[in-house]
Amino acid sequence: MMTRCATICLAVTISSLCFADNWGSWRGPTSNGISTETGVPTEWSADKNLAWKVPLPGPAGATPVVWGDRIFLTTIDGEQLLLLCIGTNGKELWRHEVGKGNKDVRGDEGNSASPSPITDGKHVWTFMSTGHLECVTVDGKSVWKVNLQDRFGEFDIAFGMSATPVLHNGRLFVQLIHGDGKPDTQEAMVAAIDATNGETIWKTDRVTAAAKENEHSYASPMLYDFGGLTYLITHGADYTVAYSLEDGKEIWRLGGLNPHEDPKRDYHPTLRFVASPAAAEGIVVCPTAKNGPVFAVRADAKGDITNDKNAIRWVRDKNTPDVPSPLILDDLVYLCRENGMLLVLDRETGEEVYMERTHNNRHRASPVYADGHIYLTARDGKITVVKTGRKFEIVAQNETGEAMSASPVIANGTIYLRTFDSLWAIRKP
Known part of the structure; x- marks a missing residue:
């Protein structure tokens, strides 16, 4: 009887582990901030559901990634730009110097370790604002290393290159949207890089008519990968543009995010994009900045869809999230x-379901979902847990007491929080 019970318990444990999520990129398993895990905590404190907390050598806003029993995150230590590997038991396994030459930007807003790492469980790819791009094994051994400024030209971007690359089918897709603000120059590009050796597979100039600060983008490219349709979504310089993963050819482009010739709206010279687009089956949601509009477009669009009523599903004229990326879940x-306001829209029509305040503080991190709840992270370290659905309900508000701008990570039954001071592991005993 005891042997049978032990066998059943082991089977249940193995089954639950099989359905646990790895979190290999900053927006999670399917690049949309959604976890399929259940039973993760909604409440924690120094005395409740805190498995461990370890100090970090320096601040950064990059989201960690998790695979199996290893956590990878980028950080600074003085001038060093580091990739750390920490076990899920809270013990540091190794640290690797990716480069040197950190630069802090906008006071407390960021530094050269802003892009998040990516992993497939065998390798980890790390990109820094300095242009350093490196592949290491999960044991910390360097496989290849390049500098994209040496390859593609010097970055000209006010607050540092912060876009996290996308990994798909052995290729890294990099969005480099920057420029000097002059109308006769164009530095922006999208490139596919062989993840196994760092060689360039293709490079496409990203041509737009953006001017001044709008040539700079702090958003990250996103992957659309639903129903057999897969492409790269790039965001910045007044446009959202989709590209073929195979050869870099443009599939569709959405203008009107910052109109160049519109009698009702003046061109905004500093409408640089920070929030990345979000994708779900059949839809791509494109934010803007500074209380500007939000666009939802058909995922199967083709060509220039600016002002195309068949391709644009709906437009919300104002209340863009500005920094946090959208989250699409079910019909919402x-x-x-x-500013901490949570705006919920109907996915099909764009009609407002509600707009309510969660916590009156800067919100830089993107929302994540697990088990009927959305986790919203404020800059002061307070995390508000909201129940999903058409009725606004705050389930819990949890304090860390430490500044943070990285998004939460949910992997293998644990919530990982990366503050400017520490890495937290939140899990039920």
């Missing part, structure tokens, strides 16, 4: 605005 679109 969740927009955590920079």
Whole structure:
């Protein structure tokens, strides 16, 4: 009887582990901030559901990634730009110097370790604002290393290159949207890089008519990968543009995010994009900035879809999230605005379901979902847990007491929080 019970318990444990999520990129398993795990905590404190907390050598806003029993995150230590590997038991396994030359930007807003790492469980790819791009094994051994400024030209971007690359089918897709603000120059590009050796597979100039600060983008490219349709979504310089993963050819482009010739709206010279687009089956949601509009477009669009009523599903004229990326779940679109207001829209029509305040503080992290709840992270370290659905309900508000701008990570029954001071592991005993 005891042997049978032990066998059943072991089977249940193995089954639950099989359905646990790895979190290999900053927006999670399917690049949309959604976890399929259940039973993760909604409440924690120094005395409740805190498995461990370890100090970090320096601050950064990059989201960690998790695979199996290893956590990978980028950080600074003085001038060093580091990739750390920490076990899920809270013990540091190794640290690797990716480069040197950190630069802090906008006071407490960021530094050269802003892009998040990516892993497939065998290798980890790390990109820094300095242009350093490196592949290491999960044991910390370097496989290849390049500098994209040496390859593609010097970055000209006010607050540092912060876009996290996308990994798909052995290729890294990099969005480099920057420029000097002059109308006769164009530095922006999208490139596919062989993840096994660092060689360039293709490079496409990203041509737009953006001017001044709008040539700079702090958003990250996103992957659309639903129903057999897969492409790269790039965001910045007044446009959202989709590209073929195979050869870099443009599939569709959406203008009107910052109109160049519109009698009703003046061109905004500093409408640089920070929030990345979000994708779900059949839809791509494109935010803008500074209380501007939000666009939802058909995922199967082709060509220039600016002002195309068949391709644009709906437009919300104002209340863009500005910094946090949208989250699309079931029949709703969740927009955590920079000021802590949670705006929920109907996915099909764009009609407002509700807009309510969660916590009156800057919100830089993107929302994540697990088990009927959305986790919203404020800059002061307070995390608000909201129940999903058409009725606004705050389930819990949890304090860390430490500044943070990285998004939460949910992997293998644990919530990982990366603050400017520490890495936290939140899990039920």
